[in-house]
Amino acid sequence: MAKPIYVLSGPNLNLLGTREPEIYGRQTLEDIRVLCEVRAAALGHTIEFRQSNHEGVLIDWIQEARTEACGLVINPAGYGHTSVAILDALKMLAVPVIECHLSNPAAREAFRRETYVSLAATGLVSGFGGKSYELAVEAAAHLASVK
Ligand code: CA2
Numbered sequence: 851m852a853k854p855i856y857v858l859s860g861p862n863l864n865l866l867g868t869r870e871p872e873i874y875g876r877q878t879l880e881d882i883r884v885l886c887e888v889r890a891a892a893l894g895h896t897i898e899f900r901q902s903n904h905e906g907v908l909i910d911w912i913q914e915a916r917t918e919a920c921g922l923v924i925n926p927a928g929y930g931h932t933s934v935a936i937l938d939a940l941k942m943l944a945v946p947v948i949e950c951h952l953s954n955p956a957a958r959e960a961f962r963r964e965t966y967v968s969l970a971a972t973g974l975v976s977g978f979g980g981k982s983y984e985l986a987v988e989a990a991a992h993l994a995s996v997k
Contacts, residue, residue: 852895853920855990857886857983858911859901860927866952874952875979882980886923889984893991895920905929905936912939921946921990923983930955930965940970946993950986951976 859879867878877885883899890897898919902908908929915922922945929936930949940947947970954977955962968974972993975986 853918854896854898855890855921855923855987855994856911856915856919857883857897857899857923857987858908859925860908860929861903863925863927864901864903877980882983885980885984886987889987890991893988895987895991895994897987905933909935909939912936912943915945916943919945920994921948923948923950923986923990924967925950925952925983926965926967930967931961932966934966937966937970940967943970946972946990948972948986948990948993949974949976950982952979952982953977 863879866874867876879901886897886899900911908926912922922943924947926933926936926949949965949967949971955965956976973989975982975989978985
């Protein structure tokens with residue numbers, strides 16, 4: 851059985867669709883999960899879609915992906931700008947890592963312009979709302995199949 855693409859989301863994204871729609875869109879994380887699942891299936895892949903508000907839980911899932919995933923998509927949310935521990939975990943992965951953001955952090959406040967996750971990412975998709983996740987899944991599927 852082929853390994854899934856892990857799609858991980860960080861803190862507060864469980865509340866997506868409830869505030870700041872002008873920045874993050876109106877889709878809920880469940881809407882995005884369905885989009886990713888359909889896109890992955892069309893490309894012959896499956897996904898493991900998870901969200902946590904806890905840094906250690908995200909790190910456990912990243913470590914799990916070392917053996918259980920063919921690629922990893924991560925929207926680290928606020929942790930992207932703060933977490934060296936998540937960066938360290940991502941560096942241990944041999945599979946492609948796609949960083950994904952709903953908004954374009956590079957065009958926002960100065961503190962969002964740097965993300966630790968980028969230092970371990972194969973590529974980055976940002977600024978397309980929920981579509982960023984879909985594009986990131988597509989990129990992960992592509993990289994997994996050319997390996
Ligand atoms: O644009 C993104 O996807 C971000 O990762 C979202 C993070 C932010 O800290 C990053 O700079 C960029 C914030 C996630 C907040 O979650 C929300 C919850 C409810 C409604 C809207 C956003």
